[in-house]
Amino acid sequence: MESNRVPVRAGLWKEKAGPDGTPRLIGSECLDCEELFFPVQDSGICTFCQSRNLKETVFSRKGTIYSYTVVMQRPPVYYQGEVPYAIGFVELPEGIRIETLFVDCEFEDLRIGMEVEMVFRTLHTDTEGREVVTYMFRPVSAGGEGGPKA
Numbered sequence: 843m844e845s846n847r848v849p850v851r852a853g854l855w856k857e858k859a860g861p862d863g864t865p866r867l868i869g870s871e872c873l874d875c876e877e878l879f880f881p882v883q884d885s886g887i888c889t890f891c892q893s894r895n896l897k898e899t900v901f902s903r904k905g906t907i908y909s910y911t912v913v914m915q916r917p918p919v920y921y922q923g924e925v926p927y928a929i930g931f932v933e934l935p936e937g938i939r940i941e942t943l944f945v946d947c948e949f950e951d952l953r954i955g956m957e958v959e960m961v962f963r964t965l966h967t968d969t970e971g972r973e974v975v976t977y978m979f980r981p982v983s984a985g986g987e988g989g990p991k992a
């Protein structure tokens with residue numbers, strides 16, 4: 843990643859973590875109760891069974907839309923990206939739901955259960971002129987192999 847681009851938060855994903863060499867979201871898996879967490883549990887403790895027997899796990903880059911909503915108004919503080927935007931949860935094959943923004947689509951085309959894949963996009967530019975990058979999900983049909991459609 844170029845030096846003028848920074849992740850929105852450290853530790854959400856890992857470069858080349860996927861079997862195909864692509865970046866993947868990472869989290870924690872409890873080896874005792876099999877609960878999954880995203881992002882990584884910094885405490886090192888499973889919040890379900892209090893086990894400290896956690897290991898880092900790599901998630902799939904494709905999943906399905908579990909829920910979503912289209913937000914028309916700018917929220918007060920943390921979000922500095924474009925408005926309107928679509929936000930919701932993607933359910934991954936591992937059985938975890940991850941909060942995400944949805945991109946590269948007409949929001950009215952979004953559907954519960956639609957297959958989506960992870961991409962990286964600039965969320966906003968920070969006060970030092972750096973592009974703040976985060977993961978987002980887009981419909982698999984949106985770009986195919988050739989990238990996002992115009």
Ligand SMILES: [Zn+2]
Pocket residue numbers: 872873874875876877888889890891892893
């Ligand atoms: Zn546990």
